[in-house]
Amino acid sequence: MIELRSVAMSYGGTELLSDMTLKLMAGSFHFLTGPSGAGKTTFLKLCYAELMPSGGQLNLFGQDVRDLGRDDIAMLRRRVGVVHQDCQFLDHLPLLENVALPLSVAGRAVDPQELKDLLGWVGLAGQARALPPQLSGGERQRAALARAVILSPDILLADEPTGNLDWEMSLRLLTLLVELNRMGKTVVIATHDLNLIRAAKAQVPARVLRIQNRRLHLAGADL
């Protein structure tokens, strides 16, 4: 699904990530950890071709990202759902329409029942007409997750999805991510929360990637 061979990433000539080699297999569940500023968000951006590597080879769905044109990247992004760290919404549109936005962008019809089911799955059926500023942090994160999966992506990337949530809400979100993985989706979650990782490991065979000293390491099973 995602294959890196000696991938490097620089900003302004300074190398942030070096020599990253990894294969993320379909259906796998990974956490991505590392100190603040280590490059977790940058790594995720490479995985959805928001950034191009400055060195090495990065294959997404079997294609070298350097060979992708704009249309290819647009197609690829439909296969990768992203929950961003600061999940942004269009504040003047109700939640329902915000969640459905990727469908209209992709030129696909909205199936009202499908949308209703999706909002029900994230526990927001009652807030369908609410405006984003009226939602709590946990509700926004679940709405962002619904929006990220509405195009049925193969991969779900989540950047600190539980960053501002209390433990109960973090577990609720984790349950949704585990469910997605059980449906066959590949899941990568950037997080600082070791308790979240422990909780996930009790439910799925999650692996832990760690960025440290510019390198990507696959951590042992001892977290």
Ligand SMILES: Nc1ncnc2c1ncn2[C@@H]1O[C@H](COP(=O)(O)OP(=O)(O)OP(=O)(O)O)[C@@H](O)[C@H]1O
């Ligand atoms: N567009 C950019 N141009 C220059 N430097 C950048 C850019 N984006 C990120 N950086 C720098 O790269 C480093 C890594 O940033 P990144 O957001 O990937 O880290 P992170 O591990 O996700 O951090 P955090 O855990 O705090 O969210 C930071 O020092 C950041 O300032």
